[in-house]
Amino acid sequence: MIYIKTKKEIDYISESCKIVAETLQLLKRYVRIGITTKELDQIAEDYILSNGGLAAFKGYSQGGSSIDYPAAICASIDEQVVHGIPGNRVLKDGEIISLDVGVLKNGYFGDAALTVAVGNISEEKKRLMDVTEKSLYLGIEQAVANNKVHDISAAVQTYVEANGFSVVRDLCGHGVGKFLHEEPSVPNYGKKGTGPKLKSGMTIAIEPMVNLGKYSVKTNYDGWTVVTVDGLPSAHFEHTILISNGEPEILTVC
């Protein structure tokens, strides 16, 4: 079932989302050649805790045999699509890193992600990042009451593919609020005019994951890190959105 949030719930979700956005802005300032993803993770967790929140991904279970997620953030470099586990890897010139942050506060979740450049990146990677971010905003434009979920999906897919890139099929955006992952699923591909109807008071995370090459992905030996099968880079941008009768409201802003 898709939850319609009350005013009070929306206030709590917005509060968590604001901390998510602030954490991402903070991390962006720290991304540079020579820093490790573990250091970024620590900076993020300290910030979240000092604002009365919890890092929502830590301890998250995806079921099956993989370990519970062991870090505060996801840090996914180049061919890593999402769910990269922070560690001792040192950022190098020319890499792109996707940072994904979730916060739980007052019992409500916020979720967002962005991709940033480390030093000087290739034109191709720059275009990949720009197209992915633009596709998120085109998806957000469709996130209004009385539209269908796949209006968002189609907007993302059409733009990405027109630019020669591919959208990941195996992972999707999602409802968010009372739980990190709620209904509806928000795919980044699909047919306009289909899927559940959007209603005022729904809160959803839209998160295009865009590959420079083919869309196929697989999960690494660590049970979490999703990588492209062809080894080519991938970018990821995400916002938590409130559906209303007017303009979509981006909650993960600060």
Ligand code: MF3
């Ligand atoms: N934004 C991602 C998602 O919605 C992050 C989840 S990481 C996890 O799936 F560890 F919580 F799974």
Ligand code: CO
């Ligand atoms: Co998400």
